[in-house]
Amino acid sequence: MANARATHSVPGADARAELARAGLRCTRERVLTLTTLARVATPRTVEELSALLGGSVHRVTLYRTLERLVGGGVVERVLFPDGLLRYEYVSTHHHHVTCTRCGRHVPITFSHARMNDTALRVAPDFATVEGHTLEFYGTCRVCERAAGGMSGYATR
Numbered sequence: 151m152a153n154a155r156a157t158h159s160v161p162g163a164d165a166r167a168e169l170a171r172a173g174l175r176c177t178r179e180r181v182l183t184l185t186t187l188a189r190v191a192t193p194r195t196v197e198e199l200s201a202l203l204g205g206s207v208h209r210v211t212l213y214r215t216l217e218r219l220v221g222g223g224v225v226e227r228v229l230f231p232d233g234l235l236r237y238e239y240v241s242t243h244h245h246h247v248t249c250t251r252c253g254r255h256v257p258i259t260f261s262h263a264r265m266n267d268t269a270l271r272v273a274p275d276f277a278t279v280e281g282h283t284l285e286f287y288g289t290c291r292v293c294e295r296a297a298g299g300m301s302g303y304a305t306r
């Protein structure tokens with residue numbers, strides 16, 4: 151369990167270079183979407199992204215664009231305990247620990263390089279496994295203190 155801390159800061163990501171790296175054609179929508187995701191550097195829902203883009207990309211196109219970016223490996227889907235699917239720009243693959251009380255989340259990395267291969271091995275009906283989502287949740291120290299050290303389920 152090395153590399154306990156990941157980071158969400160991605161200074162000056164070059165969207166065009168990233169698209170090329172992902173083997174994706176440069177389109178206006180892809181450059182806009184990737185640039186915006188890299189700038190906010192935190193996972194966002196399609197609705198939040200749409201608002202950030204000021205409606206310059208149609209919702210359906212935005213969704214399709216995001217899925218293409220996911221396919222290219224430059225964006226990942228994140229499902230937090232609130233049940234909302236978010237997308238984030240990933241310079242390096244990582245996961246998150248989310249507080250179920252206040253929603254605060256921090257990025258984490260740990261060594262699990264062969265997880266996709268493992269999934270593929272135990273799922274013989276699948277030809278490929280390209281990725282995974284794995285999210286951790288618990289109570290942050292601030293919330294733990296506020297609750298007087300009592301642990302329990304969130305009601306948020």
Ligand SMILES: [Zn+2]
Nearest residue numbers: 243244262284
């Ligand atoms: Zn992973």
Ligand SMILES: [Zn+2]
Nearest residue numbers: 249252290293
């Ligand atoms: Zn908290």
Ligand SMILES: [Zn+2]
Nearest residue numbers: 158193238257
């Ligand atoms: Zn992240």
